[in-house]
Amino acid sequence: MPTPPRMIPLLQQFDFAHKRLADRLAGPVMDSGNGTDVEVGPMTDKEYFWEPVPDCWSVRRRTDGPGPRATTLTGTGEWGRDATPGPHPAPPPFTTIAWRLSHLCELLTLRADHTAGSHTLTRDDYCSSKDAAGAISAFETAAAAWRKALHGVDDSALDTVGYSTYPHGSDSGDPFIDIVWWVNQELLHHGAEIALMRDLYRSQPH
Numbered sequence: 289m290p291t292p293p294r295m296i297p298l299l300q301q302f303d304f305a306h307k308r309l310a311d312r313l314a315g316p317v318m319d320s321g322n323g324t325d326v327e328v329g330p331m332t333d334k335e336y337f338w339e340p341v342p343d344c345w346s347v348r349r350r351t352d353g354p355g356p357r358a359t360t361l362t363g364t365g366e367w368g369r370d371a372t373p374g375p376h377p378a379p380p381p382f383t384t385i386a387w388r389l390s391h392l393c394e395l396l397t398l399r400a401d402h403t404a405g406s407h408t409l410t411r412d413d414y415c416s417s418k419d420a421a422g423a424i425s426a427f428e429t430a431a432a433a434w435r436k437a438l439h440g441v442d443d444s445a446l447d448t449v450g451y452s453t454y455p456h457g458s459d460s461g462d463p464f465i466d467i468v469w470w471v472n473q474e475l476l477h478h479g480a481e482i483a484l485m486r487d488l489y490r491s492q493p494h
Contacts, residue, residue, distance in 0.1 A: 292443045298468050299438065305472065306431045309479035312486065313424050328486075335489045336386045336420035345370035347386040347416045357381055363394070365415040385485050389423045390416040392478045396430035399471060402454040403464075404437035411456065434471065 291299065311318040317325040337346060343356035347369050354361050354370050357377045361368025369390045370381070383391075394414040401409040417423035441464070445451050451464035459467050 289440055289442060292441070292446055294443075294465065295438070295441065295446065295468070298465075298472060299435075301472050302435065302475065305475045305479055306435075309475065309482065310424075310428065310431075312479070312483045313427065331385070331420045331424065331486065333420050335486060336389075336423060337384055338485070338489050339382075339384055340485070340488060341382050343381060344384050345381040345387050346384040347390050347418070349418075355381075362411045363390075363414045363416050364412060367416045367418045369394075369416050385482050386416075386423065388478050388482055388485075389427060390414075392474060393417075393423070393426045393430040395474055396434040396471070398456070399452055399454045399459075399467070400430070400433035400437040402459070403434075403452045404440075405433075407453045431475075438468065 308319065312328060314330050315328040318328045320326045339346065345355055345358055347367050348355060348361060349366060350361055350368055354368075354372075357372065358370035358381075359372040360370075362371045363369060369387055370383075394411060394416075397414060398409050398411070401407065417426050441451075446465040446468075447463050449463050450460045452459040452467050454467075457467070457470070462470075
C-alpha cells in the first residue's frame with residue numbers, strides 16, 4: 289500500500305529525529321547539524337542517573353521507593369519511574385535522562401500497541417531500564433515498534449478520530465494524523481532535552 293503523501297514528511301521527520309537522538313546517545317559520532325560528524329561517546333550510567341539539581345524525578349529501584357514529591361513508581365519490574373496522579377506538582381520536578389528516556393520509550397511502545405497491536409498495554413506493563421545500555425536498546429526497540437505501526441496506515445486512517453486507542457493522551461478525540469504529529473513533537477523535544485543534558489554533564493568537573 290502506498291504511503292499517503294501527507295504522511296511522508298512526518299515519517300521523514302520521525303526518522304531524522306530518531307537517528308539524531310540514537311546517535312547522540314550511543315555514538316560513535318553524531319551529526320553536528322551541518323553534516324559534520326562529531327565524536328560522541330556512549331552515555332554512561334552516571335549520566336543516565338545524573339541529578340543536576342536537588343529533588344529530581346528519576347528511575348529508581350522499587351525497594352528505594354518514589355523520589356521527592358512522587359507518590360508511586362510506574363511500570364513493572366524491579367525499577368520504576370517517579371510519578372504521581374494528577375494534579376502534578378507545581379512547579380514540575382526536574383527530570384533525569386533516565387526519566388525522560390523511560391517516558392519517551394513508554395509513549396512509543398504503548399502508542400504502537402494501541403495503533404497496531406493488542407490495544408491493551410498500560411503504563412503498569414512498561415518496564416523501565418536500570419542502566420544506560422538498556423535504555424538505549426529500549427529506545428531503538430520502541431522507535432522501531434512505532435515506525436512499524438505506521439506501515440499500512442492509509443488516508444482514511446489518518447482522518448479517523450480514535451484510530452489510536454492509547455489511553456493517556458488525546459488520541460480518543462483527535463484524528464490520527466494529529467497523533468502522528470504529536471509523537472514527532474515528543475521525540476523532538478525530549479531528544480533536544482536529553483542532548484542538552486549530555487552537554488551539561490560533559491562540562492561538569494568529574
